[in-house]
Amino acid sequence: MASATTTFPNNLKDFGYDFDEGGRLRKLDPKTGLLTNEGFEFNVSEDAQYNQKRYEALGEVINQYVYELLEKEGLKRLAVPKNSDSPLELRSFVFACDKAFTSKKLMILIHGSGVVRAGQWARRLIINDNLNSGTQLPYIKKAKELGYGIIVLNTNDNRRLINGVNEDIKGSEDPHEHMETVWTDYIQSSEAKDIAIVAHSYGGVCTVEFAHRHPEEFKKLVFAVGFTDSVHRLPRKGGEHVVQVSKNWVSSEQPLDTPVDCASDDVPCVSAGHPVHEMTSWSCIESLFKFLEERYHNRIKGIDN
Numbered sequence: 001m002a003s004a005t006t007t008f009p010n011n012l013k014d015f016g017y018d019f020d021e022g023g024r025l026r027k028l029d030p031k032t033g034l035l036t037n038e039g040f041e042f043n044v045s046e047d048a049q050y051n052q053k054r055y056e057a058l059g060e061v062i063n064q065y066v067y068e069l070l071e072k073e074g075l076k077r078l079a080v081p082k083n084s085d086s087p088l089e090l091r092s093f094v095f096a097c098d099k100a101f102t103s104k105k106l107m108i109l110i111h112g113s114g115v116v117r118a119g120q121w122a123r124r125l126i127i128n129d130n131l132n133s134g135t136q137l138p139y140i141k142k143a144k145e146l147g148y149g150i151i152v153l154n155t156n157d158n159r160r161l162i163n164g165v166n167e168d169i170k171g172s173e174d175p176h177e178h179m180e181t182v183w184t185d186y187i188q189s190s191e192a193k194d195i196a197i198v199a200h201s202y203g204g205v206c207t208v209e210f211a212h213r214h215p216e217e218f219k220k221l222v223f224a225v226g227f228t229d230s231v232h233r234l235p236r237k238g239g240e241h242v243v244q245v246s247k248n249w250v251s252s253e254q255p256l257d258t259p260v261d262c263a264s265d266d267v268p269c270v271s272a273g274h275p276v277h278e279m280t281s282w283s284c285i286e287s288l289f290k291f292l293e294e295r296y297h298n299r300i301k302g303i304d305n
Contacts, residue, residue, distance in 0.1 A: 002114040005290075006050070006053060008053070008057035008058070009057075009061070009146065010061060010114070011061060012061055013033075013079075015058055015060075015061065016028050016030065017040065018035060018056075019065075019131060020035050022130060022132040023131030023132055023277070024039070024129075024130045024131075025039060025040050025126070025127055025128075025130075026038060026039060027041070029041070030097075038235040039128065040058075040127050040128060040276060042055060052302065056115075058125050058127070058220045059077035059115055060113070060227055061123060061174075062123060062127065063117045063120075065093075066118075066119040066120055066126070066135055067117075067118065067119065067136060069119065069131070069135070070095045070118065070119045070137075070152065071095075073137065073141070073144075073202075074097055074144075075095040075096060075097050075100065075140070075150065075152065075233055076095065076096060076098070077093045077094075077095055078093060078094050078095070078096055078176065078182050078186065079091045079092075079093055079170075080092040080093055080154070080161075080169075080171060080172050080182055080185065081171035081181050082092055082185035082186065083123070083169065084170065084171070086169075086170065088148055090160045090162065090169070091169060091171075091172070092154055092157040092158070092169045092172035092178060092243060093118070093154060094117065094118060094152055094153055094154050094182055094186075095118050095151070095152040095154075096149070096150065096151045096186070097140075097149055097150045099149045100149035100150055100151050100186075100190065100216070101149065101186065101189070101190035101191065101192070102149070102190070102191050103147070103148065103149035103191065103192065104191055104192060104193040104194055104302075105147055105148050105149065105192075105193075105194045105196075106148060106149045106150075106151065106175055106187070106190065106192035106194070106195045106196070107143045107148040107149070107150050107151070107195075107196045107197075107198065108151050108152065108153065108187075108195065108196070108197045109139060109140070109150070109151070109152045109157065109199075110155060110179070110197065110198070110199040110200070110203030110206055110207065111135050111136070111153070111156070111197050111201075111203055112200045112202045112203055113130070113156065113175070113198055113200030113201065113202035114155070114156065116156060117154055117156060117157060118152045118153065118154035118157070118182075119135055119136050119137070119140075119152055120134060120135055120136065121133070121134055121135065121136060121200055121228075121258070121278065121281045121282070122134050122197055122278035122279075124278060125278050125279070125282075126155070128262075132282060133279060133280075133282040134278075134282075134301065136152060136281075138282070138285055139198060139281075139285065140152070142285070142289055143288070145247065146289070146293065148196070149190075149192065149197070151182065151186065151187070153178065153179060153182060153203075154172075155175035155178045155179060155203070155206060156175065157169070157172060157178070158172055158173055158174055158178070166176070171185075175202065175203075176177065176206055176207050176209050176210070179206050179210055180210070180213075183210070187300075192221065192294060194221070194223050194234070194299060194300075195221045195222045195223065195293075196222070196223065196224045196225070196292045196296070197222060197224075197225045197226070198225075198226045198228070198281075198288065198292075199225065199227055199230060200227075200228045200229065200280070200281050201216050201228070201229055201231055201277065202231060203230070204227045204230025204231060204232035204248070204256065205230070205231060205233075206241070207225060207227075207232070207233045208233070208234060208235075208242060211239070211241065211242050212235050212238055214241070215238055215241070217218070218241065219241045220242075222245060223245060223295055223296060223299045224245050224246070224291065224292045224296065225242065225245055225267075226246070226247060226249070226289075226291060226292055227246060227247065227249065227267060227287070227290040228248075228249050228250035228272060228281040228284060229248070229249065229250050229251050229256030229268075229272065229277050229280040229281075230281040232267075234263075234266055234267070237243075239265070242267065243265065243266065243267055243268075245269060245295065246267040247267060247268050247269075247288075247291055248262070248266075248267045248268065248269045248270070249269075249270055249271070249272035249273075249280055249283075249284035249287065249288060250262075250269050250270070250271065250272060251272060251275050251277045251279075251280050252271035252272065252273075252274075252275060252277060253271075253275050254271035254273075255271060255273060256270075256271055256272065256283070256284060256287055257270045257271060257273070257287050258270060258271040259271075262275075270287075272284040274285075
């Protein structure tokens with residue numbers, strides 16, 4: 001039976017897994033150490049609590065693995081808050097590319113709520129599908145190709161274990177404060193003049209709340225928002241610019257980009273081309289980037305649409 005003292009490996013190979021060339025998590029042959037074609041096995045014990053704890057421990061290893069992939073992609077870890085009396089290990093962090101603060105064209109990536117951390121859309125997809133559908137890496141690579149500076153938020157990183165107690169991270173107490181601090185510490189002083197936001201699920205709530213708190217700054221800088229199955233609600237007043245510059249790709253059985261009914265005053269909704277919430281970011285990527293680029297080109301031409 002799993003207990004508080006149960007320990008699990010701190011790396012994939014000791015768990016008996018690794019990712020293959022297609023980004024799929026696969027079991028390692030215990031004799032040869034080579035990858036097999038077997039995927040992740042959740043039920044390895046009759047103890048359900050042990051299985052769940054093992055899955056959560058694997059998730060923590062996945063977090064670190066994705067962080068390393070972000071660094072291999074050329075992104076660097078930056079402390080949040082930027083300036084603090086707290087040591088780095090007790091602060092939150094984001095990832096940013098070298099040109100994030102010198103480029104006029106900037107993309108901000110925001111994941112949803114729950115266990116996901118910077119660079120992830122869905123842990124379940126990383127473990128049970130592949131790295132392309134479950135991480136933000138395809139977005140990062142495409143954004144780099146299109147000349148964006150990139151900042152990857154880490155909005156669920158809100159607490160640190162200090163002397164056995166979970167303490168709030170000052171400046172990152174919740175997803176909204178995390179976004180506020182990143183904006184104040186890094187984005188405000190950057191060269192960014194044309195900002196695109198891609199936000200999944202609760203990331204949409206963070207985006208709308210930020211726009212409501214800072215309407216003039218948001219309107220001046222943010223030229224497009226690509227929501228993927230966002231769960232936001234617009235405020236009664238002050239949401240006009242968000243509606244004007246945004247589109248929400250929602251989970252649906254309908255073909256990609258088919259209009260989907262939404263509230264008359266909400267962001268326009270279209271099908272993401274997939275019925276599963278977690279898959280929406282991956283399934284709509286080409287359409288979403290097309291939308292961003294159209295809005296960007298209209299912006300630099302001075303066309304208000």
